[in-house]
Amino acid sequence: KQEVTQIPAALSVPEGENLVLNCSFTDSAIYNLQWFRQDPGKGLTSLLLIQSSQREQTSGRLNASLDKSSGRSTLYIAASQPGDSATYLCAATSGSRLTFGEGTQLTVNP
Amino acid sequence: GAGVSQTPSNKVTEKGKYVELRCDPISGHTALYWYRQSLGQGPEFLIYFQGTGAADDSGLPNDRFFAVRPEGSVSTLKIQRTERGDSAVYLCASSSQPPRLAGMTDTQYFGPGTRLTVL
Numbered sequence A: 001k002q003e004v005t006q007i008p009a010a011l012s013v014p015e016g017e018n019l020v021l022n023c024s025f026t027d028s029a030i031y032n033l034q035w036f037r038q039d040p041g042k043g044l045t046s047l048l049l050i051q052s053s054q055r056e057q058t059s060g061r062l063n064a065s066l067d068k069s070s071g072r073s074t075l076y077i078a079a080s081q082p083g084d085s086a087t088y089l090c091a092a093t094s095g096s097r098l099t100f101g102e103g104t105q106l107t108v109n110p
Numbered sequence B: 001g002a003g004v005s006q007t008p009s010n011k012v013t014e015k016g017k018y019v020e021l022r023c024d025p026i027s028g029h030t031a032l033y034w035y036r037q038s039l040g041q042g043p044e045f046l047i048y049f050q051g052t053g054a055a056d057d058s059g060l061p062n063d064r065f066f067a068v069r070p071e072g073s074v075s076t077l078k079i080q081r082t083e084r085g086d087s088a089v090y091l092c093a094s095s096s097q098p099p100r101l102a103g104m105t106d107t108q109y110f111g112p113g114t115r116l117t118v119l
Helices: none
Strands: A004-007 A010-014 A019-025 A032-038 A044-051 A056-059 A062-067 A072-077 A086-094 A097-100 A104-109 B005-007 B010-013 B019-024 B031-037 B044-050 B053-056 B065-068 B075-079 B088-095 B114-118
Touching (some): A010 A019, A019 A086, A032 A062, A032 A072, A044 A062, A072 A086, A097 B031, B005 B088, B019 B088, B031 B075
Parallel strands (some): B010 B114
Antiparallel strands (some): A019 A072, A032 A044, A062 A072, A086 A097, A086 A104, B005 B019, B019 B075, B031 B044, B044 B053, B065 B075
């Protein structure tokens, strides 16, 4: 059974700081690894999807990496802004389902 | 075009009652997923539809939970004899392609969810 863990559970940083969110998964037989953003009371917004054959994906200030052999992914956020404050979830796709971590709650202080 | 929509946005019911939660996927998406998210947790998989059929229902917690997608578009999640432990946000997602070989999968687009509260 796939298990996904995210560290840290919560993170508070000053505006402008670069930061890294960590995700680990136990079963390396994944189709892809996705990072989502969730704002309070809202659904999930897909940020980046890394196919199992890829090592990283970039979108604007976001960069996600994937190391299947070690069961790890990281989300790097450059020059953080208060608008980046949200919960960030990673999810591993195996078979027909996404298995989510519990999320990292990020607060970027002005 | 419109994203995934879910109705109602909030549902309060009493223990023992029956509830139905509706999901309208993105037009043309053949794959539809239901997840449940408890407070402070990540979403947990419930069921996956490919077209009209439930291709994987192994995440349904027990036989009080049932879902249908009769015409391959709108889906309804049905919960009988609700219990307080069923209180959660129920999320629906759709994608244009079913899960396939590694390296050939599509992202899932999520709706805003239905917050179910069982008193």
